[in-house]
Amino acid sequence: MEAMSHSSYVASHRSRSRIPDFLLLRPRDLDEARGMLAREPGAMAMAGGIDVVNRMKDGLAPPALVLLGGVADIDAIRLSPQRDAIEVGAGARHDAVANSDVLLAWLPDLARCWERIANIRIRMQGTVAGNLLALMSGYEGAVLLSALGASMLYSTRDSRGDMIAVRKFGEAADSFFERGGLAEKLRVPLPVAGTTRRLLYDRSLRPVLSVALCIDCAGGAVVSACAVIGGCHRWPFTCDLPVAGVALSELHARADDTARGAVRQMPAPTVPWFGVANYRETVASVLLSRLIREIAA
Ligand SMILES: Cc1cc2nc3c(=O)[nH]c(=O)nc-3n(C[C@H](O)[C@H](O)[C@H](O)COP(=O)(O)OP(=O)(O)OC[C@H]3O[C@@H](n4cnc5c(N)ncnc54)[C@H](O)[C@@H]3O)c2cc1C
Incomplete structure (x- = not known):
């Protein structure tokens, strides 16, 4: 039993030696890259390669990689x-x-x-x-x-x-x-002329939780506002805040209610969490309320 569990640990250990041969394709422009991804069965795009290479060390084995680093203008x-x-x-x-x-x-x-x-x-x-x-x-x-x-x-x-x-x-x-x-x-x-856009972000609990707030304002009132909560699902939860037309001075007083209302709409987190149930929802609401007050101040 001892030997079996050891060998299964070795088999799942991240290692360069787990990377099998693959075809490396180097497109020079987007047309070539598109063609290569379309033609080569199982081909995978690779940009900086950080995640791709880590996954290959974990056992992912794409038969071909399309290296995007040499594609003209792709970084403009x-x-x-x-x-x-x-x-x-x-x-x-x-x-x-x-x-x-x-x-x-x-x-x-x-x-x-x-x-x-x-x-x-x-x-x-x-x-x-x-x-x-x-x-x-x-x-x-x-x-x-x-x-x-x-x-x-x-x-x-x-x-x-x-x-x-x-x-x-x-x-x-x-x-x-x-x-x-x-x-x-x-x-x-970009914000329309006459509108000021602010983006505030709290990543103090990342990767468990991160919260962003974007508000467009004009003439001392909110034009539109959007909150995003990351870390709880495969893709972040986005919520438009119902504060259009609210004066910035009033927004400060509404921060807690607005934040709680937004977080209530968030589906139950799907990313596993080792802590207390509902902790992320509670803290997300606190962080969002803080960001709203910071913008309104
Ligand atoms: C130590 C460490 C710390 C990190 N800290 C942070 C952090 O604080 N915050 C954070 O946000 N991230 C963090 N990261 C993640 C990091 O930002 C990502 O690994 C990086 O952005 C991946 O970019 P890449 O170009 O290397 O992607 P790749 O590994 O090249 O590709 C990743 C995926 O995207 C696909 N892909 C890439 N480009 C294209 C394209 N143009 N078209 C189609 N598919 C494409 C690939 O096929 C692959 O599926 C961290 C990573 C490490 C290793």
């Missing part, structure tokens, strides 16, 4: 031609997002929140799409991008130029991968 961060959004290339690395002049000029809160992701080694290697598409409940990209109302532009083996709201991607993820999905860029909308 720029203002959209209509100047109504920032386009973030799927292959933009975390460090580039945090230090992008374009983001610092147009959506500085996003750059500042993104700067807190991981350590410098991971920020220099990991990409925006890799963070989203790893589908890990503790990762933060989907929380921040959902709060900002971002969308993802992608293609599959049978379609091109599809767009999906990041907040809805969790429901579509399985079909995205089955159809050989390739993320091309993220589109983060």
Whole structure:
């Protein structure tokens, strides 16, 4: 019995030696990448490779990897031609997002929140799409991008130029991968003229829980507000807050009720938790209320 349990431990241990041979494909542009993902059965996209390689060390064995690092322009961060959004290339690395002049000029809160992701080694290697598409409940990209109302532009083996709201991607993820999905860029909308946008974020309990709040204001009142709770489900829970038209001064007084109302709508967490039942819901409400008061102050 002793020998059996030892060998099963060795068999499940993460190791480079578990990585079998695979075909490495190096597309130079998105067309080539799309074609390779469509043609090669079981092919998998690889950006920075952090999650892909770790999963291969755990036993995942894709027959072919499509390495996106050499795809022209896949890491570009720029203002959209209509100047109504920032386009973030799927292959933009975390460090580039945090230090992008374009983001610092147009959506500085996003750059500042993104700067807190991981350590410098991971920020220099990991990409925006890799963070989203790893589908890990503790990762933060989907929380921040959902709060900002971002969308993802992608293609599959049978379609091109599809767009999906990041907040809805969790429901579509399985079909995205089955159809050989390739993320091309993220589109983060800018606030309309005359509106100020704030993004606040609490990651103090990550990866168990993280809470983001995005509020657009004009003339001292709320135009729209959105809260996102990450860590409890495969994909973050997003909730529009019913505070449009509320004066910022009044919002402060309503913070607790608004936060509790939002968290009540959250489905029961599906990510296993070793602590007290309902702890995450209770704390999510406290953190969200704090963020609302901070914006209203
Ligand atoms: C030590 C450590 C600390 C970390 N800390 C944090 C943290 O604090 N916060 C946080 O949010 N994250 C954290 N992470 C996670 C990190 O951000 C992700 O591992 C990283 O972003 C993955 O990016 P990648 O480019 O390496 O993805 P990859 O490993 O290349 O890909 C991941 C998945 O995305 C798919 N994919 C990638 N790009 C595309 C594309 N363009 N189209 C289709 N599919 C694609 C791949 O097929 C794969 O399924 C941490 C990771 C480590 C190892």
